[in-house]
Amino acid sequence: MSMERHHGAFDRISWSARKEGRAIRNNPRNIYWMEHDPHRELHDAVPFVPVLGWQALQSVLREYEPSNDPGLNLDNLIKAIEITKQHPKACDLERSIADLAIYAFDLQRPFILDNRNQHDN
Secondary structure, eight states: OEEEEEESSSOOOHTTSSSSHHHHHGGGGGEEEEEEHHHHHHHHHEEEEEEOOHHOOOOOOOOOOOOSHHHHHHHHHHHHHHHHHTTTOOOHHHHHHHHHHHHHHHHHHHHHHHHHHHHHO
């Protein structure tokens, strides 16, 4: 079966609109090789990941520590978003978007881990 690249931060257009979002999306640790069917199933279950605001994206880039282990990488990305949403200047809307992004990344976890994916490196 053919293998496809899955970007954990998607959709492409939304996550590529700002350089900070593009940096997260295109980080090799956030790109996973998946077989076609599980990849389609993932996108059926998770239609998109909400994009954080500009300041939050900058903060996530500072806090995020990529890992070669897909599960730990997801944990580290979520941790960076959690730290960002606790910033005193984060508004309620930004915290809500962060919660939705975390939820979307968590929904992808079983597809990424069950498929025994490797990063795109």
